[in-house]
Amino acid sequence: MSLRFGRSYLAIPGPSVIPDEVLQTMHRASPNIYEGELIETTESLFPDLKYVAQTTQNVAIYIANGHGAWEAALANMAEAGDTLLIIATGRFGHGWAEMADRLGLQTEIIDFGLKAPLEAGRIEEALRRDKDHKIKAVLTTHVDTSTSVKNDVASVRAALDACNHPAVLAADCIASLGCDDFQMDAWGVDVMVAGCQKGLMVPAGLSFVYFSDKAKEAQKTLSRVSSYWDWLPRIEPEGYYQYFCGTAPTHHIYGLRQALDMIKAEGLNNVFARHRSLAEALWAAIDCWGSDGGTMRMNITDPAHRSCAVTALSLNKPDATRLRRWTEHNAGLTLGIGLGMNSEDDPNADGFFRIGHMGHVNAHTIMGLIGTIDAGLKSLGIKHGAGASEAAAVKIASALL
Numbered sequence: 001m002s003l004r005f006g007r008s009y010l011a012i013p014g015p016s017v018i019p020d021e022v023l024q025t026m027h028r029a030s031p032n033i034y035e036g037e038l039i040e041t042t043e044s045l046f047p048d049l050k051y052v053a054q055t056t057q058n059v060a061i062y063i064a065n066g067h068g069a070w071e072a073a074l075a076n077m078a079e080a081g082d083t084l085l086i087i088a089t090g091r092f093g094h095g096w097a098e099m100a101d102r103l104g105l106q107t108e109i110i111d112f113g114l115k116a117p118l119e120a121g122r123i124e125e126a127l128r129r130d131k132d133h134k135i136k137a138v139l140t141t142h143v144d145t146s147t148s149v150k151n152d153v154a155s156v157r158a159a160l161d162a163c164n165h166p167a168v169l170a171a172d173c174i175a176s177l178g179c180d181d182f183q184m185d186a187w188g189v190d191v192m193v194a195g196c197q198k199g200l201m202v203p204a205g206l207s208f209v210y211f212s213d214k215a216k217e218a219q220k221t222l223s224r225v226s227s228y229w230d231w232l233p234r235i236e237p238e239g240y241y242q243y244f245c246g247t248a249p250t251h252h253i254y255g256l257r258q259a260l261d262m263i264k265a266e267g268l269n270n271v272f273a274r275h276r277s278l279a280e281a282l283w284a285a286i287d288c289w290g291s292d293g294g295t296m297r298m299n300i301t302d303p304a305h306r307s308c309a310v311t312a313l314s315l316n317k318p319d320a321t322r323l324r325r326w327t328e329h330n331a332g333l334t335l336g337i338g339l340g341m342n343s344e345d346d347p348n349a350d351g352f353f354r355i356g357h358m359g360h361v362n363a364h365t366i367m368g369l370i371g372t373i374d375a376g377l378k379s380l381g382i383k384h385g386a387g388a389s390e391a392a393a394v395k396i397a398s399a400l401l
């Protein structure tokens, strides 16, 4: 027998749960791409994308996933031979650095390991050593989806300002946009990359490069910029096709329009508060499972440094993989793999997994997830403390007081 038949739940850190409203609005005939409604709908996206990132500056849209946004951002920030300072707090920082290497950029990486947030003091030291201002850009990850650490991006701006360093500050918000508070303008971020398939609840296919007026000016000093990735025509097109350098992503435009309407109707601060309350309920459950000799451990111990969109955690290997398989095959709940957590002792990261709790999730989705993991632990005989659902329920009840 299996208990998986019914609506499945993909609880991985992207792609996230797609609201029915988004799917339904995408289920339609192709619109005219030369005039009419599609053009207006496209233009309506820009102010709302800026609202979500708390910026009044610029945003370009690409038909791409997050990796495409990484490449687009690099193409507009630097050219072969330029130096970038890259802050790694998990797999994704290294991923962006590898892409920069392949473009012929010089990368200097400051690695904070797999369990800790960035520390601005070390970044400031590196910037002070760069007396000739060779570093063109500092690349950070707001939330690293592999470790689930959340970084203080504003502290990197403070480090740049403290030594009057002119480099642009770039942030990867692919996992955090629309989940964790991110204030592009207030925090002095020049370039920000995001995708539509995480906090923005749309199937993968669109990504965004936000850029400050300063980054826009800096781009003009490059000797050349790839015509496909160039962000300028995408914000100041002479013809509609230039928004996307070709055919518009027609159905994604409708899906994103719907998702942004849902975010606006809820209110951005309420969206953040919902993610925080649900994350706290989940963390309370995980603390219970890890008590009384239970082996479950959160990767990031300090709640102040945790993302509210994804939680990375461990069990004794291979219990994480056994649990993932159990919840998927028996209960219709898919948990995320332990990404970038391979070690000599655990070459396939069978002791790590991740829970995505981003986007279209509410109290009952998270309570269902907690109850399902609890059943899996029991069925598999994985030692765990009691009271997880109870502790989560108390958190949810108190969040609504």
Ligand SMILES: *Cc1c(COP(=O)(O)O)cnc(C)c1O
Residues within 6 Å of the ligand: 014, 065, 066, 067, 068, 092, 141, 143, 144, 145, 172, 173, 174, 175, 195, 204
């Ligand atoms: C998901 C993610 C990416 C990669 O996005 P893709 O759409 O898979 O290319 C990059 N950075 C972060 C922080 C992410 O969460």
